[in-house]
Amino acid sequence: MIKKYLSQSDAIYYFSVFFILLAGILAIAHFSGNVRLQALIVVLVSFIYVAWGILHHLLHHDICFKIVVEYILIGAFGMAIILFLLKSI
């Protein structure tokens, strides 16, 4: 089932993304109570996520402007979500 949906290089990429995001969420939990630092971690993780995604597509030679914009927008979406949350708590 998994092999049907994932190539080996994709699996390595997904695991690396998983560990980057896991490190991010552990850091957010660790700094519980320090909202400013938590927000900064979300921004940092979003930047790494965007860069890592673009790099992956670049290495796979399937990069295009549309994909770059998609990753940037997804990262911006993450930051916008946290800003929206912080302005209302």
Add this chain to the structure above:
Amino acid sequence: MKGILNHLFIPQRSNNHRAKILHNQSLLVLVTVLFLGSFLINIVHLRAPQVLGDSIDISTRELLLLTNKDRLENGVSPLRISQKLQTAAIAKAKDMFAKDYWAHNSPNGTTPWDFIKAAGYDYTYAGENLARGFTSSKDVVNAWMASPEHRANMLSKNYQDVGFAVESGTMQGEQTILVVEMFGSRQLGGFASQTNNQLPQPVTSQTEIFSDPFFNVSLLTEGMILLILGVFIVTLFLDLIIIRRGKIMRFVGHNIDHMLFFGVLILAVIIISHAVIL
């Protein structure tokens, strides 16, 4: 209606085999709405807190009653409000907001005991519990009782007096409600010899923060954000399955890593919104 929903959430010919809400234009609109919405909420929150604010009901009276209820249930004598500990707790809360720290000791090394001594309370035993971001006295006391160290303070036989501060302010960039609870006793052995099962009445000095806006902005925002992220995860999953089954070639980002990213955002929102004790 069904056609519109399919167009928005299911990859098909009409949306070029990519759910419409996953298109870059849709994401751009959403990001813009979120950025503008956050500033709009901030303005309404500040100018009309009775419409859009937080439902808050925390008072020293209720904190004392709930603390003593737990003490009595655990066979420990109730605490009395001490004006001096009350003064110390208020000074500590104001210091935390002024110096912008969330810790028992201030950045320049001032300890809770310094505040207690400065208020003129000559203690034998003393303790401190802190809470921030809670909206009711009951939640504060329940959170303290659920944590072993805070529970030990709440139920300690060494204490006979208590003082509370409930202060509102900005800490680490976040508008929050801070609750400081300071315990103390002036004589060795504390108050343990008394077995009075009557709850003492709090003295007249009370601090209370009460707010009951039309919309509870924190709950509303958190719920809305979690719903949006949930909808995106489900849409990305459906998109992944349908496109793989249909063997359709597209040049788009990976759905799995977007789903992981949104999953982490859900956890981040839950953790950041959660109230904390210290």
